[in-house]
Amino acid sequence: MSETKYTEDHEWIRVEGDVGTVGITDYAQGQLGDIVFVELPDVGKELDQGDEACVIDSVKAAAEVYAPVGGEIVETNDSVTDKPGVVNEDAMGEGWFFKIKIADPAELDDLMDEEAYKAFVEGLA
Amino acid sequence: MRYLPLTPDDRKAMLEKIGSASVDDLFRDVPTRARLNQPIDLPPHQGELEVERALAALAAKNVSAGSVPSFLGAGAYRHHVPASVDHLIQRSEFLTSYTPYQPEIAQGTLQYLFEFQTQVAAITGMEVANASMYDGATSTAEAVLMAFRVTRRKKAVISGGLHPHYRDVIATTGEAMGADLVIAPVDPEGIADLLQQIDDKTACVVVQNPSVFGHVADLTPLATAVHAKGALLIVVVTEIFSLGALKPPGAMGADIVTAEGQSVGVPLSFGGPYVGLFATREKYMRQMPGRLCGQTVDQDGRRGFVLTMSAREQHIRREKATSNICTNSGLCALSFCIHMTLMGEAGFTGVAKLNHAKAVQAAEKLSALPGVNLLNKAFFNEFTLELPKPAGPIVDNLAAKGVLAGVPGSRLYPGEARAANLLLVAVTETNTDADVARLVAALAGEI
Amino acid sequence: MLNRQGRPSAPEAGSAGAGFTTWTGHRGLAHEEPLSFEQGAKGRTAVDLPEIPKVADRLGGLAREGEIGLPGLSEPQVVRHFVRLSRQNYAIDLGVYPLGSCTMKHNPRLNEKLARLPGFADLHPMQPMATIQGALELMAQLGGWLSKLTNMPAIAMSPAAGAHGELCGLLTIRAALEARGDKRKRVLVPESAHGTNPATAAFCGYTVDPIPATADGRVDLEAFRKKLGSDVAAVMLTNPNTCGLFEREIIEVADAIHAAGGFFYCDGANFNAIVGRVRPGDLGIDAMHINLHKTFSTPHGGGGPGSGPVALSAALAPYAPLPYVVQEGDKFRLVEETEGEAKPFGRLKGFHGQMGMFVRALTYMMSHGGDGLKQVAEDAVLSANYIMAALGDVMTAPFEGPCMHEALFDDRFLKGTGVTTLDFAKAMIDEGYHPMTMYFPLVVHGALLIEPTETESKEALDEFIGALRHLAERAKAGDTARFTGAPYLAPRRRLDETAAARQPVLRWTPAQ
Incomplete structure (x- = not known):
């Protein structure tokens, strides 16, 4: 059973066991526009919650992806570096960036669930 | 005022439309104590004739390099620029346009930048180049910072054959970034070995070829050693015509090539504006500083060009940008591009061969003078002479006699004993045999 | 489809001259110009050199081998190439260039x-x-x-x-x-x-x-x-x-x-x-x-x-x-x-x-003198305030005036029209103008920053104001395609910046 949580910086993390898969939300990709480049973290890198994990460039903007929780990077999605457009097409699925081995599951409690994130995004409009 | 079209009637009508009583009213947000109540003490406006007279009088106080035999180099070279270059860059559409932010109406600028990038990549033997930097020195300092980003290290090893001004620009910007700079001692003989300085903390090695003293070296072994430690080799070229005759840095393992492009198309102009060249490997493309022009298509499928990968730059990435550079050297890049296009393969390599042949002839004559020693085994169009006494006063004396003999070592390295008797001499296609004969005779009279 | 020189095989629908095809791809005075690298002939050059003295080289065995790959053109070809390129550029010498923050004023030839x-x-x-x-x-x-x-x-x-x-x-x-x-x-x-x-x-x-x-x-x-x-x-x-x-x-x-x-x-x-x-x-x-x-x-x-x-x-x-x-x-x-x-x-x-x-x-x-420089500032500020006043009823300004040398508008006047700041700016190209600075400063939504400078005549300012008023009215009247498809009349229509950044092509290569 997986659960998906969200940050105020528009990252999502889908947790399965002690590993979380991380990407940016559909709202975030829409705001950035056509994504042209993604720089992924190195596998094995240790991050604290809120550390900068990846850099994304769109035609008109640049953004950082922060680690929603602390832990070690265990896998990255190389298909987004080859075809960054996949982030625009399927931000919540095929467009994921990395998998992180969660150091402290309690950090997940700081994040929003889907309903809370929806309300958060509506509040931004 | 010839440049200001508004008449008193226009101003009155405009103020009425605005609903203001006076222009002073438009400046009402300026704090009272900062408002100037009297004119600044400066001369009043003048006509073209008066201004031209004043500036021409200043120009007349200088000895232009072309009016006497001139052998100055050390990072700036006097070459012949075809008449069509200056004509073309003064086309209004080139001269009075801005950075090509609206590509639909800036294809002229964008296409020449694309051609410029292609030329720079081709002559340096590299894969990609940017749309120019301010000059060779700033381009080199930016290359060091780029190497820091690529390697995530902060140590740079600087060759003793690098132009001292370039060295100083690297030191100035590097120190601000907290860099660890290892600066090798001045190397007039071109024999120093940097290999021991390279370790696994080294981000880059910066080496100039030909060196500031004119030495030409095979950098392949150095490149191998640098790469073995995971560092980058930055090769600096201050005389771009050398690449018409020499094996390019790209073929010797350079990771970044920076250069001063002034020699091609750009007048000496007392040191600026010049045009910095910056080329690298494709894999480092997104770490490059500066503007990049890329090919694409328009809505109707026609080929066109745009500024691309802008997300690296300050206007988007702000404090996380690869550099703070905004304006670069657009019009000088155009001069370079036109001059290079005029020469083409045959012309560029031909001018280079001519420079080298003339320099070899001059070096033979000068080093035949008693007490004069040529320090170079291999060189392109510039070489270093060791004189029997300090070169600085000799150069001043010869200037008074109407010969610009070269750059004395003391000008580049003040206070450096090893440099005092050195004279750097550059010979280009602009120097006639008579010029060389005058230099030889004049120098003979001084030593 | 593109031919080798990147020329269109036919003018696109909706543009001036639609349906009218030329064999060359040129359209009257609007010439399509290939890259210099796609022109020329081996051995040709536009510079004549004297005979090179015969000397034993002192390049230390590091002479360049093989070709660099530069094209060979004669002077008339090079001059024509760059003149044709120049004609694809907008310039202050051609018209008002109201790029806020950039100060595009007349460049005296003296x-x-x-x-x-x-x-x-x-x-x-x-x-x-x-x-x-x-x-x-x-x-x-x-x-x-x-x-x-x-x-x-x-x-x-x-x-x-x-x-x-x-x-x-x-x-x-x-x-x-x-x-x-x-x-x-x-x-x-x-x-x-x-x-x-x-x-x-x-x-x-x-x-x-x-x-x-x-x-x-x-x-x-x-x-x-x-x-x-x-x-x-x-x-x-x-x-x-x-x-x-x-x-x-x-x-x-x-x-x-x-x-x-x-x-x-x-x-x-x-x-x-x-x-x-x-x-x-x-x-x-x-x-x-x-x-x-x-x-x-x-x-x-x-x-x-x-x-x-x-x-x-x-x-x-x-x-x-x-x-x-x-x-x-x-x-x-x-x-x-x-x-x-x-x-x-x-x-x-x-x-x-x-x-x-x-x-x-x-x-x-020296041409302006102390008196002229003061006049420069005053006329620049006057012109910007004039634009602000003349457009205030059809466009929306985020801040109260007086402004200094730039008139800043936001995109509220475009709300509900389906036209964005970018579209509006591109439509100015079809009217013969370089667009103003867009989306800067970042603190203003859909910013349009206009800097007329002191070197525009009142006649030129009035025509510019007229064009902007017309466009603002067309946007509100629902003439959306004029904007979203713009520019129609420039040397190129909107360029695919996404493709350029995703698969960068930063130089010409012979294989192309």
Whole structure:
């Protein structure tokens, strides 16, 4: 059973066991526009919650992806570096960036669930 | 005022439309104590004739390099620029346009930048180049910072054959970034070995070829050693015509090539504006500083060009940008591009061969003078002479006699004993045999 | 489909001349021009050389082997190539170029002529001092004019452009702080600042701390005061600011930063709005770069070269970079090494500065004189306010006037039309104008920043206003396709920037 949580910086993390898969939300990709480049973290890198994990460039903007929780990077999605457009097409699925081995599951409690994130995004409009 | 079209009637009508009583009213947000109540003490406006007279009088106080035999180099070279270059860059559409932010109406600028990038990549033997930097020195300092980003290290090893001004620009910007700079001692003989300085903390090695003293070296072994430690080799070229005759840095393992492009198309102009060249490997493309022009298509499928990968730059990435550079050297890049296009393969390599042949002839004559020693085994169009006494006063004396003999070592390295008797001499296609004969005779009279 | 030279096989539907095909791809005077690399013939060249003397080479066995890959063209081909390219560019000499923040004003041709005098253009930077007295005197004179106009005692001449000037200013400040043993960490920068400001501060190793703006488009003085502390090295402020407004509380800002032991850096990009009327030194500014290519009209040349001398207060003057000019009696000397009381922070550039730009800027200043420069600022401000007043009923302005040299609009007037700021700007191209600056400053939604400058006639301003009024009305009337498909009449329609960035092609290759 997986659960998906969200940050105020528009990252999502889908947790399965002690590993979380991380990407940016559909709202975030829409705001950035056509994504042209993604720089992924190195596998094995240790991050604290809120550390900068990846850099994304769109035609008109640049953004950082922060680690929603602390832990070690265990896998990255190389298909987004080859075809960054996949982030625009399927931000919540095929467009994921990395998998992180969660150091402290309690950090997940700081994040929003889907309903809370929806309300958060509506509040931004 | 010839440049200001508004008449008193226009101003009155405009103020009425605005609903203001006076222009002073438009400046009402300026704090009272900062408002100037009297004119600044400066001369009043003048006509073209008066201004031209004043500036021409200043120009007349200088000895232009072309009016006497001139052998100055050390990072700036006097070459012949075809008449069509200056004509073309003064086309209004080139001269009075801005950075090509609206590509639909800036294809002229964008296409020449694309051609410029292609030329720079081709002559340096590299894969990609940017749309120019301010000059060779700033381009080199930016290359060091780029190497820091690529390697995530902060140590740079600087060759003793690098132009001292370039060295100083690297030191100035590097120190601000907290860099660890290892600066090798001045190397007039071109024999120093940097290999021991390279370790696994080294981000880059910066080496100039030909060196500031004119030495030409095979950098392949150095490149191998640098790469073995995971560092980058930055090769600096201050005389771009050398690449018409020499094996390019790209073929010797350079990771970044920076250069001063002034020699091609750009007048000496007392040191600026010049045009910095910056080329690298494709894999480092997104770490490059500066503007990049890329090919694409328009809505109707026609080929066109745009500024691309802008997300690296300050206007988007702000404090996380690869550099703070905004304006670069657009019009000088155009001069370079036109001059290079005029020469083409045959012309560029031909001018280079001519420079080298003339320099070899001059070096033979000068080093035949008693007490004069040529320090170079291999060189392109510039070489270093060791004189029997300090070169600085000799150069001043010869200037008074109407010969610009070269750059004395003391000008580049003040206070450096090893440099005092050195004279750097550059010979280009602009120097006639008579010029060389005058230099030889004049120098003979001084030593 | 494209042929080898990238020409369209047919004009597109919806554009002028739709359905009319030409064999060449050219359309009357609008020529399609291939790359130089796609032209020429082997062995052809546009330069004639004398016979090369026969000597044994001394290249140390490192002679170039193989071809570089440069094309061979004759002079007539090269001239035609670049003339055809030039005709695909917009330019200030063709029409109003209202790019806010960029100051596209008329470039007098006298400046070009004098910069080409051999006594300036053909001077080597390392010539002996006795042979360059006029050049050094010119640098001193230009510095003198800038010093009087800013009421600041020292001018660092070497920075090559505005951003390079910012670097110079911050490194000077850093050196002054370190000289008193005071290492500081933060630089405060307003959210509305040019991107170069935070980029420069970061380049100098500082942390950038943003200052919010007030509802009237200015620095929030209270928020600024709260951010001050003993670790703040400097505040970087643009004045007039990027919203085209004068910072009313600028003296309070200066007093506060000085009280906190920091320095006041001013981004002088907009000095043209106040030159001759307000002196930055009187506002408490410690360092300010001056873009000679903006205020003093050296040509922008498609993106440079610029020139960015930096005016410095007495406290900062000793730390200015090498080299600099000193006057000794009636002689001038270039100081290239540390000497005397000076404590230069280092060197910024290969040689002494952008001499070619110095000649042009001094020519411009002498042409205008003190009286003309004041008129420059007044006419620039008057023209911007005129545009603001004339468009206020059809476009929407985020802030109350008066503005300075720029009229700033937001995109509220486009709400519900389906037309964005970008579409609106592109439609201006079809009307024969270069668009204004878009989406900057960032603090205003869908910003449209118009800078007419002082060199437009009232007739030209009225026509420009007419075109904008017409477009605003068309947008509101639902003529959406005019905007979303624009431009229709330019050398190219909208270009695919996404494809360009995803699969970058940065050079021509023979395989193409």
